Amino acid sequence: MLKGTGLLRQQNEKRALSFLRIHRTTFRLEIAEALGLSKNTVSLIVDKFMREGMIKEIGIEEQGGVGRPRVQLSLVPEAYKSIGILVQDTQGQYVVTDYCANVLEKGTIFLNSQNVNECLMQLIKLCKSLLNKHPEVLGIGVGIPALVDPDQGFVYDSSHLGWKKIAVKEILDQHLPVQARILNSVNAAALGQLQVIPEEDSSSVFYIRIDEGVGGALIIRNEIYTGSSWTAGEIGHLSVKNDGPICSCGQRGCLESLISIPAIKERIAQNDQAIQFANWPHINENDHDPAMEEIFRESGKYLGIAAAQMINLFNPKYIIIDSPFSRAEAFTSSVSKTAGERALKVPFEQTSIIHIQTHFSSAKGAALAVILHFESDLRG
Ligand SMILES: [Zn+2]
The missing domain is CATH 1.10.10.10 (Winged helix-like DNA-binding domain superfamily/Winged helix DNA-binding domain)
Structure with missing residues (x-):
């Protein structure tokens, strides 16, 4: 030492x-x-x-x-490189980036996540072949939809993949010449904030991602705050409607049960009027449908209620909303209106709410996590 x-x-x-x-x-x-x-x-x-x-x-x-x-x-950005991987049900998305997070190579491989050992061996094989091509790689970042202890690289639970108590980092490190860094996949994606916020300006950011679920991450000076048992930022389980639907967590009216993509699909299915968007859930500026706009307005209101609580609690400089509904004006204006009505005036006025149009990549974020960790692990 x-x-x-x-x-x-x-x-x-x-x-x-x-x-x-x-x-x-x-x-x-x-x-x-x-x-x-x-x-x-x-x-x-x-x-x-x-x-x-x-x-x-x-x-x-x-x-x-x-x-x-x-x-x-x-x-010379190519002097050091990083590998980032997002593990999903049946596939892994990977990138190799240079030191400035520019993607040099990317691709998708089949993963059998139902069998953890086989899946990890598939990841190891992928990493070995990428390391052969890119010997400058500093480390491997892996984003997993799971409750993850990033310091130990230990996956406690992934209802999504069916993984429980897996020492992912330990297994990967045994087989690879560079160290792995394991992160929750939403936390990995959250590091994409550096694409929209100048790094020297990213003092405090709350990132919200709407997808199959609703997740979030609190980033303080480019570091994800994970909390004492790695669940910090779980905005999806804030209750925003007293008489709302029962959520998978057992509570009623969680944000996730109201505005995740499956929840919105359910709302559309229940609607009397046929709503048809060619690219749903990816909305175009020209898509106008009164019934759908009402659903977006209401969804924006629920998110605005949660965002107001984030503003009051954390006073972030930025809130980044990463959702497929960002092109729907009814949604974005409703978020701002509700947050403005409900948050304290001073912090609300100081917080910029940014709706991004393209999902942040968890694989790219995982690669960046390796680089940021490399720079910070000795700051102490
Ligand atoms: Zn819940």
Whole structure:
């Protein structure tokens, strides 16, 4: 274990790497000023990264005759890579990304999730072949629809896959030369926030995902807050309607039982008027159907009630809503209207509610989790 100056040096290297990942191009002096390090320390770090191929010099900037010209540095994103995988019922979606989370390769494989051991062996085989092609890979992120202890990489329970108490990380690490990082799949997707929010601005974000279920994640300074037993952010089981339907958790009127895709499908099926959207549940701007708009308005109201509670409790700078209904104006305006009516005025005015049009990818988020963990595991 590193101690003293060795530990400090490694911490400084990782902070510099993080700065380079976010800014891509910079100067030695800029790194020194941003991180509060001496020019000498930064020069040593830069020399090491250049030897390792992580950064390169890309040009010289004259300073108008004043002082010495500055050498511009650029990160070499392909020097380090990451693998991200989303485990689903019958398939696994995977990506290989560079250090800046650009996807270099992606694909889908068949997975037999009904048989845990076979499924994990399929994952190991996939990772081995990807590692052969991409030896620069730092680690493997795996998103699983489950209750996961990310520190231990232990899956406690997945009603979705039928997995119980599986030491996924331990098994993968035994067979692979790089470490695995296991996350809940919604938490992995939540890291996609960096696509829409500048990284230096992502101090507090609440991410809400509407899909087959309704999930959420609280992200504080790019780290998922998982809680003491890894269920933090479970917004789907906030009760928003006293006399609502019974949820799978046994409570009545949970958000998930009202606005998940299956719940909305059920509402449509019960509606007297035939509602037909060609691409349901993916809504187009031109889709207008009064009965459907009423369903969206009501769904937006339920989500707005829950969002108001998140705003009052956590005071997040951003709420990101990742749903297939984002193109339905009746839905988005109803969320904002209800949240505005119900949340405290000051935090509501300071919170930006962002509706995204394309689902964040859990596989890509899992790959990014490896990179963020690599940068943060020594910050302590
Ligand atoms: Zn519930």
